[in-house]
Amino acid sequence: MESAKVETSSSKRLISALVFVVLGVAVVGTVGFTLHALSADPQAPLHATKSSETIVVDGKTYPKASVTMGVYADSAQAAEDGYTLNKKDYVQYGPSTHLILPAHTYVTMTIHAYDGGEELNNPYFGKVVGTVGGTINVDGVDINAVAPDKVQHTWTLHGIPSTSQDPLFVNVPLPHVDEGEDGFLPTNDPGTHNKGHTVVFSFITGGAGEYVWNCEYPCGDGSYAKFGAAMSAYGYMSGKVTVK
Amino acid sequence: MTTLHSTSTSSRPIPNPAKSLITKLNMGTGTVVGVIFALATYYALKPIPDDPGFYNQQNKALLASMFAWSIGFLIGIGAFIGPFRWLIGKDLTAEEQLYLAGDGQGIKRYFKYCTDHKVVGIQYLVGVMAMLGVGGTMAMMIRTSLAVPGGHFIGATIYNSLVGLHGITMIVAMIIVATGPFGNYIMPIMIGARDMAFPRLNALSWWVLFTAIPVLCSAWFLGGIPTGWTAYAPLSIQAGPGMNAFLATIIIFAVSTAVAGMNITATVVAMRAKGMKWNRVPIFVIGATMSVALAIPAFPTFMLAMVQTATDRVFNTGFYDANVGGSGWLYAHLFWIMGHPEVYVILLPGIAILMEITPVFVRKPLFSFNAAVLGFAGIAGLSVLVWAHHMYISGWTPTLNGPFMVTTEMISVPTGLIFLVLLGTVWRGKPWMKLPMLGMFAVIWNFLIGGITGIYLSDVPADNYLHGSMYVTAHFHYTLMGAALTGAVAGLAYWFPKMTGRMLNERAGYISFWFTQVGFQILFLGMFIAGAEGQPRRVVSFAAMYKYQNMISTFGAYLVGIGFIVLLWAVVHSWRRGVIAPKNPWGAKTLEWTVPYPVPLENFDELPVITTDPYGYGKGN
Numbered sequence: 001m002e003s004a005k006v007e008t009s010s011s012k013r014l015i016s017a018l019v020f021v022v023l024g025v026a027v028v029g030t031v032g033f034t035l036h037a038l039s040a041d042p043q044a045p046l047h048a049t050k051s052s053e054t055i056v057v058d059g060k061t062y063p064k065a066s067v068t069m070g071v072y073a074d075s076a077q078a079a080e081d082g083y084t085l086n087k088k089d090y091v092q093y094g095p096s097t098h099l100i101l102p103a104h105t106y107v108t109m110t111i112h113a114y115d116g117g118e119e120l121n122n123p124y125f126g127k128v129v130g131t132v133g134g135t136i137n138v139d140g141v142d143i144n145a146v147a148p149d150k151v152q153h154t155w156t157l158h159g160i161p162s163t164s165q166d167p168l169f170v171n172v173p174l175p176h177v178d179e180g181e182d183g184f185l186p187t188n189d190p191g192t193h194n195k196g197h198t199v200v201f202s203f204i205t206g207g208a209g210e211y212v213w214n215c216e217y218p219c220g221d222g223s224y225a226k227f228g229a230a231m232s233a234y235g236y237m238s239g240k241v242t243v244k
Numbered sequence: 245m246t247t248l249h250s251t252s253t254s255s256r257p258i259p260n261p262a263k264s265l266i267t268k269l270n271m272g273t274g275t276v277v278g279v280i281f282a283l284a285t286y287y288a289l290k291p292i293p294d295d296p297g298f299y300n301q302q303n304k305a306l307l308a309s310m311f312a313w314s315i316g317f318l319i320g321i322g323a324f325i326g327p328f329r330w331l332i333g334k335d336l337t338a339e340e341q342l343y344l345a346g347d348g349q350g351i352k353r354y355f356k357y358c359t360d361h362k363v364v365g366i367q368y369l370v371g372v373m374a375m376l377g378v379g380g381t382m383a384m385m386i387r388t389s390l391a392v393p394g395g396h397f398i399g400a401t402i403y404n405s406l407v408g409l410h411g412i413t414m415i416v417a418m419i420i421v422a423t424g425p426f427g428n429y430i431m432p433i434m435i436g437a438r439d440m441a442f443p444r445l446n447a448l449s450w451w452v453l454f455t456a457i458p459v460l461c462s463a464w465f466l467g468g469i470p471t472g473w474t475a476y477a478p479l480s481i482q483a484g485p486g487m488n489a490f491l492a493t494i495i496i497f498a499v500s501t502a503v504a505g506m507n508i509t510a511t512v513v514a515m516r517a518k519g520m521k522w523n524r525v526p527i528f529v530i531g532a533t534m535s536v537a538l539a540i541p542a543f544p545t546f547m548l549a550m551v552q553t554a555t556d557r558v559f560n561t562g563f564y565d566a567n568v569g570g571s572g573w574l575y576a577h578l579f580w581i582m583g584h585p586e587v588y589v590i591l592l593p594g595i596a597i598l599m600e601i602t603p604v605f606v607r608k609p610l611f612s613f614n615a616a617v618l619g620f621a622g623i624a625g626l627s628v629l630v631w632a633h634h635m636y637i638s639g640w641t642p643t644l645n646g647p648f649m650v651t652t653e654m655i656s657v658p659t660g661l662i663f664l665v666l667l668g669t670v671w672r673g674k675p676w677m678k679l680p681m682l683g684m685f686a687v688i689w690n691f692l693i694g695g696i697t698g699i700y701l702s703d704v705p706a707d708n709y710l711h712g713s714m715y716v717t718a719h720f721h722y723t724l725m726g727a728a729l730t731g732a733v734a735g736l737a738y739w740f741p742k743m744t745g746r747m748l749n750e751r752a753g754y755i756s757f758w759f760t761q762v763g764f765q766i767l768f769l770g771m772f773i774a775g776a777e778g779q780p781r782r783v784v785s786f787a788a789m790y791k792y793q794n795m796i797s798t799f800g801a802y803l804v805g806i807g808f809i810v811l812l813w814a815v816v817h818s819w820r821r822g823v824i825a826p827k828n829p830w831g832a833k834t835l836e837w838t839v840p841y842p843v844p845l846e847n848f849d850e851l852p853v854i855t856t857d858p859y860g861y862g863k864g865n
Contacts, residue, residue, distance in 0.1 A: 017752060017813050024809035028384050032397070035385055035406075039399030160394060164788045210394060221299075225482050232401060232470075232484075 043235055046096035055106045062106040070094050070112040071153050090230035091219050097239025103208050114196035117152035117176030125154045125216040130170035136201040152176035157213040166206025174199055205243045214238035264340050266322050271355045274321030281316025285309040303488055303557040310492035314455035322357045323448055347845055359443035365429025367450050372424055375417035382410035387801035390794050395784035403784040405468025412473040418724055421732040422593035427508055427532045430739055433836040434526050436517025438846040441510040449504035456496040463489035472782055477564030477575040481556045491550045498547035505536035519854035526834050526858045527616055531596020534624045539589045546582035549575055573640055580631035588627040590724055594731025595662055598684045601738050602669045604832045605681040609859040611668025615661050622658025636704050637711045645704045652702035679753040683734025686761050690726025715775025718768040741825030745841035752814035756807045763803025770797035834858045
């Protein structure tokens with residue numbers, strides 16, 4: 001009788017320990033998946049539009065694709081282009097900061113850039129790097145650099161540390177929009193919205209891989225030497241590029 | 245340890261201070277008053293959007309409201325009733341003092357400003373376990389994120405905050421993991437005292453620390469701590485509002501440790517039982533006292549660094565901001581003048597616990613009490629002369645690297661004495677392999693690896709390569725977690741019967757031990773390999789060449805996590821339903837095993853008189 005009692009007690013103990021361990025793992029797992037959900041990209045990815053045309057570059061033939069983005073001084077300006085996802089009144093790229101591009105493709109990218117600017121921390125990012133021909137087309141004129149004090153933002157694409165994917169580095173400086181005499185950007189007036197610059201450039205993707213892009217002009221708020229706010233939040237001035 | 249006769253007895257009136265304010269105050273009233281203080285302060289100083297000084301004002305409002313919370317909580321829980329009475333020329337009545345000591349209040353006393361050192365010890369124990377649980381959960385998130393290259397699981401922003409929060413949470417928890425629970429509950433009984441030298445300050449040290457916990461947690465909601473636990477300038481000056489939580493936490497914590505350190509030191513110096521000469525003081529008491537004595541000069545330095553960082557953020561004073569003539573190096577020096585002694589503040593009590601345990605389970609005297617004390621003193625003394633080895637690569641005066649390399653490597657000598665004492669005590673003995681003793685063997689192994697890998701980091705040329713890598717992370721986890729935390733867990737297993745009246749479930753303890761220790765080796769040996777191959781620490785994304793090392797480390801981390809959950813179950817279950825413990829289950833000779841459970845309010849009916857050393861196994865006494 002006594003041993004039966006002990007046995008019952010022992011099995012109860014085992015069950016309680018197992019339940020406790022499962023609950024413990026569940027708590028830790030819940031915390032993990034909550035953080036995972038919080039870190040998830042809230043924006044739907046922007047897929048490049050594939051074309052049936054091809055192009056020959058350096059003797060190799062590539063299929064063509066295109067993608068269009070905008071960079072806006074604030075959320076109100078972005079809303080004028082129909083992008084209303086970002087709630088904070090930060091400078092931002094749109095309509096999405098997650099781009100999906102086809103592999104081994106000649107990608108033509110158009111960025112409508114509507115913001116003003118100051119000076120780059122690092123003048124290197126005023127140079128055009130990694131595009132076909134080493135140039136970008138700004139409002140119909142080909143250039144290969146923007147003066148470091150005339151840049152509004154950059155679109156700088158680079159790899160994440162890995163040895164298993166093709167290297168890809170593209171740096172595109174976007175020339176700033178001159179402010180009006182009243183100190184405001186002309187883009188604040190809906191009627192002058194199109195006074196921003198249209199920047200067109202092309203680059204060639206390699207094999208499948210995950211890349212990141214970000215703006216190299218410190219355009220956040222006063223924290224982190226202007227690398228806070230938009231510069232350190234998801235969905236504004238940085239994002240990722242999936243090549244597949 | 246032999247006791248002869250009594251020197252005094254205690255007589256207690258029955259506490260009945262029904263009309264006294266102190267009977268109405270508890271954690272709840274403290275929280276209400278604290279929150280009111282914090283909100284009132286924030287709204288009084290609220291920053292105005294678009295104001296050019298918005299960030300300074302925001303920092304000021306947040307910091308002030310965090311300190312207001314702490315002060316308000318302490319007022320609300322009744323911490324200042326005694327001092328207030330003194331101001332008006334009165335004092336607490338005897339009944340009120342007994343009430344403050346928690347006499348006859350059951351479980352409620354754990355939620356009040358209670359001066360009984362045993363209550364404070366339990367409060368520290370539960371608080372430390374909660375902190376370790378939170379810090380450990382964050383470690384699981386970090387390792388899960390590092391399981392595969394790319395850092396996709398939680399993203400870079402959350403990862404950065406987790407690394408900083410995990411670091412500071414674990415450092416705070418580890419500093420108090422042994423001296424908090426055991427230094428408060430066990431140590432006064434071990435030296436034959438009725439309580440701590442300053443019981444009200446003892447309660448104050450815990451509740452001040454308690455107020456730092458919500459402050460630290462608030463960092464989550466203020467954008468996190470993106471600087472890592474070192475909070476180097478200028479990152480800390482530029483960082484967002486979450487940084488204020490870090491600064492306030494450290495400042496509050498430094499006040500708590502200063503109060504606790506002085507109280508423990510005063511208690512050991514002034515309140516030892518008659519006949520307890522210094523060479524009869526239990527070695528845990530020696531180690532814990534040296535640890536807190538080391539903290540007394542170290543933590544105010546840290547506090548000063550945080551105060552100056554706060555003034556940089558609020559008033560643009562520019563102590564550490566190179567833009568306005570300040571020096572980031574000054575911060576680094578002040579930080580590491582605390583930072584390296586702090587390693588030994590954590591380590592010494594853990595090792596001292598093992599020295600306390602080993603003679604009991606081998607039934608042999610401690611191998612050279614004097615060598616043990618010399619080892620502790622040597623480590624404590626040298627530890628204040630080694631801080632700049634953290635700065636070899638910072639670009640400071642390179643000619644001073646050599647002297648700091650020498651002092652750092654010299655610390656191996658007193659550390660060797662510690663090993664000698666532990667191994668000498670076990671040598672040719674027949675250990676009674678209970679859970680506390682397993683901890684001792686684990687610490688010997690872990691501390692050996694932590695110590696030897698530390699020699700390479702102390703070496704300037706090798707540190708040029710290893711600095712800032714996962715190798716460093718693995719090294720300090722081997723010392724802090726592998727040695728100090730394992731020592732503290734051994735202490736928990738050893739003193740659990742005295743603190744709870746029940747035996748810790750042994751089978752669950754063994755399962756936990758093997759999960760944590762095996763997992764620990766897998767986790768950090770994998771990290772050593774990745775670090776030696778060049779993987780940087782604190783970086784969310786890593787190259788594909790490190791993927792197997794990281795996958796192995798993450799697997800090890802999960803084993804450690806399961807091991808600690810099992811330990812938590814063992815503690816909770818045993819505390820509630822464990823086997824009732826005899827008065828002295830291990831047959832030990834120190835004084836805490838001479839008192840019954842529950843330990844009487846004033847510990848001893850008759851104060852003991854000491855005539856022998858506490859490790860006289862096999863000496864016929």
